[in-house]
Amino acid sequence: MSVPVLEVLAPGLLTTVQDTRPRLAYGRYGVSPGGALDVPAARLANHLVGNPEEAALLEITLVGPRLRVLRPTVLALTGADLNARLDERPLTPGWSVFARTGALLEFGERRWGLRSYLALTGGISVPEVLGSRSTDLRGGFGGLGGRALRAGDVLSAPLLPDPFLHAGASAPLPPLSDQPVRLWPGPHGRRFTRRAHTLLYQACWQVSPTSDRMGLRLLGPPLPQRQPAEVPSLGLPTGAVQVPPDGQPIVLLADHQPSGGYPVIACVAQADLPRLAQLVPGESLRFAPASPAAPPQASPVPEIVRDELGWLLARWAGAFAPAEHLPGPRSYA
DSSP states (O other): OOEEEEEEOOOSSSEEEEEEEEOOGGGGTTTOOOOOSSSSHHHHHHHHHTTTTTEEEEEESOOOOOEEEOOOOOOOOEEEEOEEEEEEOOOOTTEEEEEOOOOOOOOOOOOEEEEEEEEEOOOOOOOOOOOOOOOOOTTBSSSSSBOOOTTOOOEEEESSOOTTTTTTEOOOOOOOOOSOEEEEEEETGBBBBBHHHHHHHOOOOOOOETTOEEEEEEEEOOBBSSOOOOOOEEEOOOEEEEEOTTTTOEEEOOTOOSOOOOHHHHHHEEGGGHHHOOOOTOOOEOEEEETTSSOOOOOOOOOOOHHHHHHHHHHHHHHOOOOOGOOOOOOOO
């Protein structure tokens, strides 16, 4: 049984329901993989509130929504720091907090990153479509009607006997990295000139404003090719670096088309994909060859620390206090 938990007062720039289960088995039918762009951040948010790591949650892009809590729950934010406040108190990424009925969650000017992930106890209740609850904006299915959130939407979650169990949990967020993004060789490397390969690793690439969930478009020196810029269509993984005729590379992200005809010069190491999800247009990055001797490893989910006092206070408040007297969330800033 699911009950209404959050009401959308303002949707933000682009807020969608996502999970961490891509639709890989349906690529042959033209379906994009989809899912959260920063998978470790989404998994961590779910862990903080006691959900399975694949539970549905919100992916919030750059400008956050304004949400009203309709029923007591526990919330956790991870990923980008978009200056969230719960009842005017800072909601720091990497913590889970109790949210009383009537509480307001708002976002201000971003501090760093592009995409934040908001999980609530039990996960967001939306139908599973093709093995995932993620929103496919291009296909118009999954999530909440295949679209981004709108004002007036209501998000539901399963009714749990003890929604306060995971309040007060924390986990360290991965440190910001300015290291080059690592690349494996692509299948069409020989189509590019030696200068193209040199430029790929020596240039400082700027993120284009036309980037989206389908691809990270980069601006820099054109990568020259020895042959025409199209190849027979082939299957494409997330992270593939395609080079269209203008020579400006595109790194394919979760909502990319499953096949395409632009040559692939390289492919981003899977462990570095979450960093690309947090790059804002105008920011820059560099590439470096991945080393077969030490293949990049995905970061494990950080160990979660439980704040026992916070948990007890949240349980007491939820069990015995009238709704209008429930304590607001604590500040962890």
